[in-house]
Amino acid sequence: AAVASLVVAEDGLAGWLRYAPIPSAECYHKRLPSAIVTLNSTVGSPVHTAGKELAQGIEGIFGKNLKLVATSDKAGSEPTVTVGTVAAFIDKNSGAKFPDLIEDGFHLNNERGALYGTFHYLSLLARGNASDFTLTSNPDAPxxxxxxxxxxxxxxxxxxxxxxxxxxxxxxxxxxxxxxxxxxxxxxxxxxxxxxxxxxxxxxxxxxxxxxxxxxxxxxxxxxxxxxxxxxxxxxxxxxxxxxxxxxxxxxxxxxxxxxxxxxxxxxxxxxxxxxxxxxxxxxxxxxxxxxxxxxxxxxxxxxxxxxxxxxxxxxxxxxxxxxxxxxxxxxxxxxxxxxxxxxxxxxxxxxxxxxxxxxxxxxxxxxxxxxxxxxxxxxxxxxxxxxxxxxxxxxxxxxxxxxxxxxxxxxxxxxxxxxxxxxxxxxxxxxxxxxxxxxxxxxxxxxxxxxxxxxxxxxxxxxxxxxxxxxxxxxxxxxxxxxEWIQLTFGHDQKVIDVITKMSMQSWPAYENYSGNLGLQTLTDLLLGHFGPNPGTSDGNPWGCWTRADEDSIGMDRTVWNGTGFAGQYPAEVAARYERIETTPDNLLLWFHHVPYTHRLKSGKTVIQHFYDAHYDGSAVAQTFVPQWQSLKGHIDDERYEHMLFRLKFQAGHSLVWRDSINQFYFNKSSIPDEAGRVGNH
Ligand code: GCW
Missing domain, CATH: 3.20.20.80 (Glycosidases)
Known part of the structure; x- marks a missing residue:
């Protein structure tokens, strides 16, 4: 157990850069280079780092050791992969043509681009894509x-x-x-x-x-x-x-x-x-x-x-x-x-x-x-x-x-x-x-x-x-x-692992929104103590400004221009017009922009208060399923990570019930409107 936990701890530090072996790694050996040429690299430069990273990655993923050399002639007739900047490459291969690159972009570009390109290449290899490809990529923003x-x-x-x-x-x-x-x-x-x-x-x-x-x-x-x-x-x-x-x-x-x-x-x-x-x-x-x-x-x-x-x-x-x-x-x-x-x-x-x-x-x-x-x-x-x-x-x-x-x-x-x-x-x-x-x-x-x-x-x-x-x-x-991508790099190639973690993760934000604060009321957390558990009573009545203005009849921040804080008018005309009117404001932002009675009907046909009750039940019900979903992965991932997440997800399942009941009870106490499904109220 001690050995296993050490291995996992190291993997933890590597995050998604584990370079775990892929199935049938040897089949790829013939298609892989035998040497890495790093052009113009001094120790500690990004190009040098890229070369080392490539050697480490290919060894981890395919179990193949590559030589690191400074020029292609040193590699003899063996196939090589070259890492370097455009300038350094052209210096050695006059007439070579490259696509347009900007700062940090890679095909082979500036030193940092060379490193980014290497990481990208390794990410493809680690996910089992070792076919011939040409890749060019530029960052969207500097x-x-x-x-x-x-x-x-x-x-x-x-x-x-x-x-x-x-x-x-x-x-x-x-x-x-x-x-x-x-x-x-x-x-x-x-x-x-x-x-x-x-x-x-x-x-x-x-x-x-x-x-x-x-x-x-x-x-x-x-x-x-x-x-x-x-x-x-x-x-x-x-x-x-x-x-x-x-x-x-x-x-x-x-x-x-x-x-x-x-x-x-x-x-x-x-x-x-x-x-x-x-x-x-x-x-x-x-x-x-x-x-x-x-x-x-x-x-x-x-x-x-x-x-x-x-x-x-x-x-x-x-x-x-x-x-x-x-x-x-x-x-x-x-x-x-x-x-x-x-x-x-x-x-x-x-x-x-x-x-x-x-x-x-x-x-x-x-x-x-x-x-x-x-x-x-x-x-x-x-x-x-x-x-x-x-x-x-x-x-x-x-x-x-x-x-x-x-x-x-x-x-x-x-x-x-x-x-x-x-x-x-x-x-x-x-x-x-x-x-x-x-x-x-x-x-x-x-x-x-x-x-x-x-x-x-x-x-x-x-x-x-x-x-x-x-x-x-x-x-x-x-x-x-x-x-x-991240799941594959972090947990490997088991399709079941990929499917289950994808499903849970994609369900998680909507679920959390449902059991924490929906209809644009923000996260109804404890604003005075750490921002973690539920405490809708702390939103209002203080100068921190995360207000809901909930009283016994109605709820929401009126941010309209005609009657409220005027915030909606800060948007360009088309967007401002959309948020100014209840009819055109999406339900999920209704209470962000408007103050309405609890009995107001949403586009879904439900009242605000009933939606509240239902959403909190729905969201926390989804959180309950995370535990069995995760348990279906037992044996598919290492025990340490399995147990660590199981502990967290059990906590989440329980805490989501605390959220559900605190918020629902709070708004029931405010509004005195019973839940149509009979779950919330004076029992
Ligand atoms: O959300 C709040 C946080 C503060 C933070 C602040 C900020 C660094 O609760 O912890 O302070 O925002 O973004 O400046």
């Missing part, structure tokens, strides 16, 4: 970053991860950068296999102490272990650092001393990390300092960093998640609405940002809820590049103790057509830069890996990290297609 909310210092002790459920930080410990960064390197390998090109390592609620000289040295060590995988380091900044750390008496972004201070820090960082990706900033939100403290605009704040980064080629992602949780007042103000904040703050700033600023926008106007409409800010930033922020960490989605495969929701966001100026304006085309003709833009995924050997605390949660990276490369992929 920014493909993760954001790791890792705390450098939390109460001066150990590195925790905000909304992390898979252990402690792999980067920080005891207010410093860890001495042993092995896990950070292994993580970079996983990210590179998806084409992720940068990771912001510290929490957006950032400590100024990140920027002490000793910590900057430590950050450079993280960048060193990332570099062989082409992952660049990014940093979150605390806006008040000049005062907190630099002992200036101000952090006003227009003050010359402050400007000088940030330029100095930025130069220091680039001295240590010449290829640093750039910065990420959360300002004037949830208590964080920012430019508005000095009556400066958010653009003044973003541009301060942009100018310091410019000489080094860095970029800044400035977050649109700006709202003041102290001033919103639900009881006094029917028109108060946190959802309005982003457009209110940023709309008039379009055009005022430096070219190396991109605005990072959470996909919905509130906060990673189980159902939200797309943020209307994507339609307002026409001159300014935008980045969509998606959350891999399942903060409001059962926190990796529930199976919830989120890709289907992300796809709905990315495929949503905002109809700017009455023209097709799909979110993925806006963030790629295509729709408004911008160079920058892309994807940020909030990830929460930790020291746990499963990375995220649950084996099945890794499908979300995988899907995020794949979508950032190509948002046109299907949720199910990415899922199947």
């Amino acid at each position: 920014i493909r970053w993760t954001n790791e909310w890792n705390n450098m210092a939390d109460g001066g002790t150990h590195g925790s991860v905000e909304r992390g459920y898979g252990g402690k930080s792999i980067f920080f410990w005891d207010g410093k950068i860890r001495d042993d960064l092995t896990r950070a390197g292994q993580y970079a390998r996983l990210l590179a296999s998806l084409g992720i090109n940068a990771a912001v390592v510290n929490n957006v609620n950032a400590n100024a102490s990140t920027l002490t000289p000793a910590n900057m040295d430590g950050l450079a060590r993280i960048a060193d272990v990332f570099r062989p995988y082409g992952v660049q380091l990014g940093l979150s900044l605390n806006f008040a650092s000049p005062q907190v750390l630099g002992e200036l008496d101000t952090f006003d972004p227009l003050d010359a001393k402050v400007v000088k201070w940030w330029h100095g820090i930025t130069d220091e960082l680039y001295k240590r990390i010449p290829d640093m990706a750039g910065y990420l900033v959360k300002a004037n939100s949830e208590g964080q300092p920012g430019p508005m403290t000095y009556n400066r605009t958010l653009a003044d704040g973003a541009n301060l960093f942009a100018r310091a980064l410019k000489p080094h080629g860095g970029i800044i992602l400035f977050r649109a998640f700006v709202y003041d949780h102290r001033t919103l007042n639900q009881t006094l103000d029917w028109k108060a609405d946190r959802a309005n904040a982003a457009v209110n703050y940023f709309d008039h700033l379009d055009g005022q940002f430096e070219p190396n600023v991109a605005i990072q926008i959470k996909h919905g106007p509130i906060d990673f809820q189980v159902r939200e409409p797309v943020s209307p800010l994507f339609a307002h930033l026409v001159k300014t590049p935008s980045v969509v922020e998606l959350q891999v960490s399942q903060e409001y989605f059962g926190q990796q103790a529930h199976l919830v495969y989120i890709a289907p929701m992300w796809k709905e966001v990315l495929d949503f057509d905002l109809r700017v100026d009455g023209k097709p304006s799909v979110v993925s085309d806006i963030v790629s830069g295509r729709r408004f003709g911008r160079k920058l833009g892309g994807y940020a995924g909030v990830s929460n890996v930790g020291t746990n050997t499963t990375w995220l605390g649950s084996h099945l949660a890794m499908s979300n990290l995988y899907a995020f990276g794949r979508l950032a490369w190509n948002p046109k992929q299907t949720s199910e297609g990415m899922l199947k």
Whole structure:
């Protein structure tokens, strides 16, 4: 048992990069190359990493050992596979022709492209596709970053991860950068296999102490272990650092001393990390300092960093998640609405940002809820590049103790057509830069890996990290297609395993939505305590702004222009008109946009309250089936992963009942309307 668990633990760290043997591996040997030629590769370069990865992968998948050589003549007459950049290849083979490639694209392109191409090739091999093929691929957008909310210092002790459920930080410990960064390197390998090109390592609620000289040295060590995988380091900044750390008496972004201070820090960082990706900033939100403290605009704040980064080629992602949780007042103000904040703050700033600023926008106007409409800010930033922020960490989605495969929701966001100026304006085309003709833009995924050997605390949660990276490369992929790829790479070729995990995963978001909060009411979780279990009573009556305005007769946020908070009017005309009227608002967003009686009839013909009761029963009933579905895989996957997930899924099955009964009872108590099926009420 000890040996088995060691093997599995190692597999866990490899994530989907297991390179497990495929059936009848020897049959492929003749069609495989005998040597790997890595062109122009110095140790630690992405091309060199690609060569090593290829050798390791082919050995794992096919049991064939390949020689690594630097030039094709060294391979003699044996068939070779060549990894290198276009330039290096043409140098050796004049006249060779290649398809059009952009930065990071692969056929054989830049160093990072060579690595991405290798990973892609290996992924095909690992899934049993060893036929001759020519592959060309370009990333859809240049920014493909993760954001790791890792705390450098939390109460001066150990590195925790905000909304992390898979252990402690792999980067920080005891207010410093860890001495042993092995896990950070292994993580970079996983990210590179998806084409992720940068990771912001510290929490957006950032400590100024990140920027002490000793910590900057430590950050450079993280960048060193990332570099062989082409992952660049990014940093979150605390806006008040000049005062907190630099002992200036101000952090006003227009003050010359402050400007000088940030330029100095930025130069220091680039001295240590010449290829640093750039910065990420959360300002004037949830208590964080920012430019508005000095009556400066958010653009003044973003541009301060942009100018310091410019000489080094860095970029800044400035977050649109700006709202003041102290001033919103639900009881006094029917028109108060946190959802309005982003457009209110940023709309008039379009055009005022430096070219190396991109605005990072959470996909919905509130906060990673189980159902939200797309943020209307994507339609307002026409001159300014935008980045969509998606959350891999399942903060409001059962926190990796529930199976919830989120890709289907992300796809709905990315495929949503905002109809700017009455023209097709799909979110993925806006963030790629295509729709408004911008160079920058892309994807940020909030990830929460930790020291746990499963990375995220649950084996099945890794499908979300995988899907995020794949979508950032190509948002046109299907949720199910990415899922199947991931299952095969992670669990092997057994068709039953593929079918069962696919089915459960595809059922999981709708089920979770049904038993947590449906009709657009958001996740009815405990907002004051950790965002995990049900507690619909905490949504209202506080300034956090996730309100439902439920009373004894009616429920929902009126966000119409004619009678509500006006939020619906932030969308371009066609979309605004759809959400303004109950008749044209989809049922799944009804209570997001409208305040209606519990007896209001949905398009399905059911009343709102009956739908509530039924959906909570339906969703939790689906969660009950996850246990037997998983049990049907006993013996088809290794025991360790089997038992680990069985434990999680049993928990989910039970917890979904807690959700069902708490929410149903809560709304029964409010409305006093009995369940037609007699399940909810005073028994
Ligand atoms: O959803 C909220 C989270 C906070 C987070 C914040 C943000 C990092 O509960 O933990 O803080 O969003 O995105 O800034």
